Amino acid sequence: MLLRILLSSFALLMILSAGTVAQQSSARVSRQRTGAVPTAKDRLAPTSQDAAIAAALKEISAAQIRHAVEWLASFGNRNTLSVEQPAASGHGVAAARDWIKSEFERYSKACGGCLEVALDTFIEPPADRIPKPTQISNVYAIQRGSDPENSKRIYLVTGHYDSRNSDTLNTTDPAPGANDDASGTAVSLECARVLSQHKFPATIIFLAVAGEEQGLNGSQHFAKMAKEKGWQIEAVLNNDIVGGNQTPGDKLQDLSTVRVFSEGVPAAATDKEMSMLRALGGENDSPSRQLARYVQEVGSKYSGRTFHPTLIFRRDRYLRGGDHTAFNQQGVAAVRFTEWREDYNHQHQNVRTENGIEYGDLPKFVNFEYVAKVARLNAATLASLASSPAPPANVRLLTKQLENSSALVWEPSPGGLAQGYEVVWRDTTAPDWEVSKRVPKGETRITLPMSKDNKIFGVRAIDTKGHRSLIAVPQPER
Numbered sequence: 001m002l003l004r005i006l007l008s009s010f011a012l013l014m015i016l017s018a019g020t021v022a023q024q025s026s027a028r029v030s031r032q033r034t035g036a037v038p039t040a041k042d043r044l045a046p047t048s049q050d051a052a053i054a055a056a057l058k059e060i061s062a063a064q065i066r067h068a069v070e071w072l073a074s075f076g077n078r079n080t081l082s083v084e085q086p087a088a089s090g091h092g093v094a095a096a097r098d099w100i101k102s103e104f105e106r107y108s109k110a111c112g113g114c115l116e117v118a119l120d121t122f123i124e125p126p127a128d129r130i131p132k133p134t135q136i137s138n139v140y141a142i143q144r145g146s147d148p149e150n151s152k153r154i155y156l157v158t159g160h161y162d163s164r165n166s167d168t169l170n171t172t173d174p175a176p177g178a179n180d181d182a183s184g185t186a187v188s189l190e191c192a193r194v195l196s197q198h199k200f201p202a203t204i205i206f207l208a209v210a211g212e213e214q215g216l217n218g219s220q221h222f223a224k225m226a227k228e229k230g231w232q233i234e235a236v237l238n239n240d241i242v243g244g245n246q247t248p249g250d251k252l253q254d255l256s257t258v259r260v261f262s263e264g265v266p267a268a269a270t271d272k273e274m275s276m277l278r279a280l281g282g283e284n285d286s287p288s289r290q291l292a293r294y295v296q297e298v299g300s301k302y303s304g305r306t307f308h309p310t311l312i313f314r315r316d317r318y319l320r321g322g323d324h325t326a327f328n329q330q331g332v333a334a335v336r337f338t339e340w341r342e343d344y345n346h347q348h349q350n351v352r353t354e355n356g357i358e359y360g361d362l363p364k365f366v367n368f369e370y371v372a373k374v375a376r377l378n379a380a381t382l383a384s385l386a387s388s389p390a391p392p393a394n395v396r397l398l399t400k401q402l403e404n405s406s407a408l409v410w411e412p413s414p415g416g417l418a419q420g421y422e423v424v425w426r427d428t429t430a431p432d433w434e435v436s437k438r439v440p441k442g443e444t445r446i447t448l449p450m451s452k453d454n455k456i457f458g459v460r461a462i463d464t465k466g467h468r469s470l471i472a473v474p475q476p477e478r
């Protein structure tokens with residue numbers, strides 16, 4: 001009897017919940033005016049954590065980050081033009097360069113030589129903020145992917161280690177650059193220290209550049225070099241001013257979030273691509289924007305309830321620039337992480353007190369716990385990307401025939417890690433992907449009942465553990 005009651009309540013429950021689904025579906029049908037729309041279960045659900053990545057993130061330490069920021073500030077003035085001061089003096093950008101290199105080498109020693117540490121040194125010719133030919137060095141460490149085929153894909157994290165005070169050309173007075181951008185350099189270093197203890201099929205590069213304050217010189221050189229060498233950089237995370245500035249009495253800083261800026265119209269788009277973009281409304285779907293959405297998804301998976309990225313659909317802050325743009329100009333997907341609210345008294349300022357206001361970019365204004373949260377978000381993104389299969393290749397939306405359904409085709413994800421695909425879509429006015437549908441392994445096409453004119457589609461590859469690739473947006477095939 002009891003069993004019968006239980007069974008009948010269960011049946012009632014099923015009818016009720018089926019009713020709810022039916023209501024939701026019918027609401028969607030009337031809105032979309034399509035036939036077989038996806039059911040509620042197709043809504044883009046949060047994906048589960050990778051336990052190894054979650055464990056690695058726990059190793060990221062605010063104390064380590066504090067050590068790096070204070071150490072970098074101790075070089076006094078890291079203006080790019082101070083390079084003539086000998087590194088042995090412990091003052092200037094050359095001393096900072098050598099220290100960053102020695103840190104990467106120390107981490108490499110701790111992982112049995114798993115990092116290839118190198119300098120990218122060049123002479124920058126005179127320009128606006130460079131009075132004479134100046135030697136600039138980028139410092140980087142490569143953690144080569146463990147899978148020969150997938151190690152061709154590179155994911156990169158960067159920050160700039162040069163600094164400035166009120167005068168862009170001043171190389172002697174204090175320019176501690178704790179927030180701008182020892183904080184971002186510390187993110188690169190801490191990601192290297194922690195992720196080098198783990199293995200990933202794809203390659204990660206940890207980078208610290210100079211010349212940012214003189215005109216993005218270091219990142220421009222590195223991005224061009226990478227292109228010339230044929231390095232397949234698939235994503236760049238640029239951290240610049242991620243210190244969570246805390247001015248006593250400031251109640252408007254928000255330490256629960258970090259802004260992630262991404263370009264909409266790609267800086268490197270060709271005329272043909274621009275014309276397609278204008279015709280189809282692709283200005284919200286650049287590779288950099290997909291990367292930003294990836295960061296958002298990773299954040300919801302790993303950052304917990306107390307911290308989240310805020311996507312800003314704009315290349316950078318008003319009329320200001322950063323190193324991610326140098327990569328964008330070479331056609332590479334790149335985003336910028338910056339704290340919620342900047343304090344302009346604490347950047348690009350001579351260290352001084354005037355009318356009771358403290359000016360200068362000092363370590364005491366940096367919130368190291370906050371920088372650690374930003375570093376965890378970066379590390380989670382890098383680890384997820386470097387664990388994931390490559391995106392499917394040559395994704396196309398078939399447009400030869402006029403029809404009210406949408407047929408997508410693609411070529412398999414190269415590298416052999418993919419165990420299937422996921423097609424995602426959203427309304428043209430929606431900021432992020434809304435719905436997903438799994439496509440079984442071996443299949444590389446799908447026809448969906450809704451009209452391509454009313455949706456934006458994307459396809460990504462998934463491996464057995466649920467790691468997702470970046471999303472590839474289809475090109476029309478006529």
Ligand SMILES: [Zn+2]
Pocket residue numbers: 160180181212240241
């Ligand atoms: Zn900066």
